[in-house]
Amino acid sequence: MIKILKYTEYLYLAVAIASIYKIITLWGVAQQETYIFIFFAVISIAMFLFRRNYRRKFEKRKQDNQN
Template identity: 80%
Template sequence: MIKILRYTEYLYLAVAIVSIYKVATLWSVEPKETYIFIFFAVVSIAMFLFRRKYRKRFEQRKQDNQQ
């Protein structure tokens, strides 16, 4: 279960990286279309941080219950 949570964290990080890449490549061509990718990047980074905090809390709770 914890490995799945770890993989979803990095999936959000991958989406953020792809979105930032798209912003960098499309900014000079179509600046109005890049706003959606900026939004995806910000949300993906926020979800990465949220899921990471949640996973660490879950691991700590599991460790406390085992002791």
């Protein structure tokens, strides 16, 4: 279960990196699409941080229950 949570948090990070790449490539060309990718990047980074925090709490709770 923990490995799945770790993979999903890095999936959000990959989406953020891909969105930042698209932001850089579209910056002067298509302004409307750039705003969409900025939104995706911000949400993906926020979800990465949220998932990482949630996974750490879950691991700590599991470790405390074992002791």
